Amino acid sequence: MGELFAALRAPSEIIFGAGQRSALSWLGPRLGTRAFICVDPYFATSEEFTELVALVETAGVAAAIFSDVVPELPTDSILAAVEAARSHEADLFIAVGGGSCIDLAKVAACLLAHGGDIGDYYGEFRVPGPILPLIAIPTTAGTGSEVTPVAVITDPRRETKVGISSPYLIPTVAICDPELTLTCPPGVTASAGADALSHCIESYTAISRETNSALAGERVFVGRGELTDSFALAGISAIAQGLQRAYTDASDLEARALVMYGSLMGGLAFGTAGTAAAHALQYPIGAMTHTPHGVGVGMLLPYVMEYNREERVTELAEIARRFGAVGDDESVAALAPQxxxxxxxxxxxxxxxxxxxxxxxxxxxxxxxxLAAVRLSENNPRPLADGAVSILGAAAIG
Ligand code: NAD
Structure with missing residues (x-):
């Protein structure tokens, strides 16, 4: 990677571990007095959620609950949340759910702070200042949204999914408790896990800072570096060890912890280094097929890796070794996509x-x-102008 470079943007506090959701009792009152709690509709009916709300209220924080969270986050559910949060006079958001729920809280907290239309914020660096404080508590292990500057939205006015990326969207605090993922069915476990693996691999193989023109000028905010590489590799190892186990035995808490840790590592890696072609190409495919985000990126990832292989031999070799390959860089890198x-x-x-x-x-x-998702497509290590069609052509044949 040339000269040593490291950057990280992340929440001011990250707490990870089984049972650690109890930290909400002291983190809640530290950040606000009127909490607007966005909760995944499945999780809303759980005993764990009732206990979390009790923790907040016992600590003297008034709570309003919003459970009308729709997967893949259509804009309507964001607008409904903003209205409800405004009438509660919320000064704190708490999100307990998957990526759709956490992203909903991010965008609602942004609209409550700054007003305007959701579309005003699409793209990068368009949020003008801090949003309301947000405590993110994931109940899936995949998106890493609890630590990232990103929210992904389905806007019926657009043909594909759209993203908002701004450092102001990074949650104030992330509480990652793998016990909350024990109820995820195999399909959600797999889709979220594939998403997490894609975050790790795409950030680890992203464009290098030296060749990223946006980072060479005055906008030196972020980019792939030593820290993001370390997180990405730790994430790949954890997911490689845990995902199949969590998929086949939902109650395996150690496996759940490995995958949630991998997801957290992936979020920390891509929140600074960005993702690339698999994410760019999933946006239109997900919008047309209504398939979960992780299924689309996971399907595309091996074809993107093959397309990028010659540009990233060392990195692909490291990835392959985490899936058990042994040998010199050239030969194991060739095995990585498969x-x-x-x-x-x-x-x-x-x-x-x-x-x-x-x-x-x-x-x-x-x-x-x-290709139009420039934030992602331009982060790919090999130019995509001609490559996008060949990646999708390969994915069509299989
Ligand atoms: P999700 O939040 O859409 O939830 C998927 C399903 O799982 C829902 O039916 C939900 O009710 C259920 N579910 C959630 N937690 C559960 C639990 N503990 N037990 C049982 N069921 C549970 O899924 P996701 O994969 O976490 O999030 C996907 C969304 O996140 C997409 O919109 C995607 O584009 C976005 N995303 C955001 C980022 C980011 O950085 N902000 C990164 C990647 C993806």
Whole structure:
């Protein structure tokens, strides 16, 4: 990577461990007096959630609960949350749920602080200042949203999913308690786990800071570096050890902890280094097929790795070794895409466009839309201008 470079943007506090959700009793009152709690509708009916609300209220914080969270986050549910939070006079957001729920809280807290239309904030660095404080408590292990500057939205006015990326969207505090993921069914475990693995691999193989023109000028905010590489590799190891176990035995708490740790590592890595082609191309594919985000990125990831291979031999070799490969860099790097595809197939992630219901005659359209997600497509280590169609063409054949 040339000269030593390290950058990290992250919450001011991260707490990880089984049972650590109890930290809400002292973190809540430290950050506000009127909490607006966004909760995943599945999780809202759980005993654990009732206990969390009791912790907040016993600590003297008035709580309002919003459980109308819809997966993949359509804009309507954000607007409903903003209205409800405004009438509660919220000064603190708490999100207890998957990526859809945490992203909802991020955008609602932004709109409450700054007003305007959601579309005003699409893209990068468009949030003008701090949002309301946010405590993020994930109940899936995958998106890393509890530590990232990103929110991903489905806007019916647009053909593809859209992102908001701003350091102001980073939650104030992340509390990661793997016990909260024990109820995730295999499909959610696999999709979220594939998302986490994609975050680790895409940030670890992202464009280097030296060749990133946006980072060379005065906007030296972030970029791939030593810290993000360390997090990404730790995440790949943890997911490689835990995901199949968590998928086959939902009650395996040690496996759940490994995957949630991998997800946290992936979030810390990509929150600074960014993701790339698999994420850019999933936006249109996810919008058209209504498949979960993690299924789409997991399906695309091996084809993106193969496309990038010659630019990232050392990195792909390190990845392959975490899936058990032994040998010199060139030979194990060549195995990495297939090893990752086999690993993901073992938890039920499809491996072709057809298998997720994407019509192959729309490849040209998806490539165009993916390229338009410049924040992601320009972060790919090999230029995508011609490559997007060939990646999708390979994914069509399988
Ligand atoms: P999700 O939040 O959409 O939830 C998926 C399903 O799992 C829902 O039906 C939900 O009710 C259920 N669920 C959640 N927790 C559960 C639990 N503990 N037990 C049983 N069921 C549970 O899924 P996700 O994968 O966490 O989030 C996906 C969203 O996050 C997408 O919109 C994606 O684009 C976005 N995303 C955001 C970031 C980011 O940095 N902000 C990163 C990646 C993805």
């Amino acid at each position: 090893l990752v595809q086999d690993f993901l197939a073992s938890v039920g992630i499809p491996s072709t466009l057809d298998a997720i219901g994407f019509p192959t005659d729309r490849v040209g359209w998806a490539a165009e839309q993916g």
